[in-house]
Amino acid sequence: MSRAARLLDLMELLRRHRHPVPGATLAAQLGISLRSLYRDIATLQAQGAQIEGEAGLGYVLKPGFTLPPLMFSADEVEALVLGSRWVAGRADDEVLAAAARHALAKISAVLPAGLRHEMDSTALLVGPGEPLPRLDQVLARLRAAMRQECKVRLHYRDLKGRSSERVVWPFALGFFDQARVLVAWCELRGERRSFRCDQIEGLEVLEQRYPQRRQVLLKAWREAEGIAAQ
CATH class of the missing domain: 1.10.10.10 (Winged helix-like DNA-binding domain superfamily/Winged helix DNA-binding domain)
Known part of the structure; x- marks a missing residue:
């Protein structure tokens, strides 16, 4: 070795x-x-x-360490490029999109010349998708709340047009081709619920932290839904 x-x-x-x-x-x-x-x-x-x-x-x-220049395989480079391009082009969150572009630039800067050429010339492309509503502020605030494990007050209108206000514990965001979905524990219903982000009419990140760790909530949801960890 x-x-x-x-x-x-x-x-x-x-x-x-x-x-x-x-x-x-x-x-x-x-x-x-x-x-x-x-x-x-x-x-x-x-x-x-x-x-x-x-x-x-x-x-x-200590958490937060950025890897030093290390060797990637050609397949790993293509996977990184493809995933970052998808986020940059389809995340409908400019902060996240910009972070993906910056991450690609940082990876490119530390790769050996041969792998840098593989990265620049990869033929794996992200195709265009259906246009989605811009959700920059909603997604950015939800991601911040999840990192801090803070409760969120949602003003939500469901697909049947019914409005409600509820306090939730956000622990996951799903990025689908046609929608962005928040998964959270809902205090009003006393169970896990999913909310389409384009149906959120307003939200307030509360100072109060929810009583369980986000990883615990995420693990329990995955086990209940039969979803493998990624």
């Missing part, structure tokens, strides 16, 4: 754990000596990885 591949494996191991992992455990899983592990951790730290800890105490990777 090349050292670059080993560094990538070390990063993946650290990502799986939220609490410090003993160096001996990491070294055993990678099949290397403790001395090599310490050198690898020092290398990743020098490249910007926020790995905290020390010998005898264990190591943990």
Whole structure:
């Protein structure tokens, strides 16, 4: 195994754990000596990885780290380009679309020349879709509420024209070809409900956080619906 591949494996191991992992455990899983592990951790730290800890105490990777320049396969590059192009062209959320374009530019900047050519010349294109209502502000505020795990007060009109006001716990957004759908726990109904975002007539992000973690709500919904984790 090349050292670059080993560094990538070390990063993946650290990502799986939220609490410090003993160096001996990491070294055993990678099949290397403790001395090599310490050198690898020092290398990743020098490249910007926020790995905290020390010998005898264990190591943990702080969230939010951006990967250093690492090798992608041609298939992985095409998947990244295709997914980012879909978001940039079809997300109907300019903040998210701009983030996709910026992410592609950052990936391109750190790729080796050969893979950069693969990225620039990929023939996988995103076809045009049906025009959807612009929902920039609605989607941006919902995404912010989900990140902060805050309750949201919705002013909603369903497909039959009935209006209602309800407080929900937003935990997922579905991007479909014909609609954008919010999945949330509805306090009014006392159960999980789905809401078409183009039917939301107004919303207020409340300061109050909902009592369960978003990941717990998402996992329970996936299990109930038989949806595999992505």
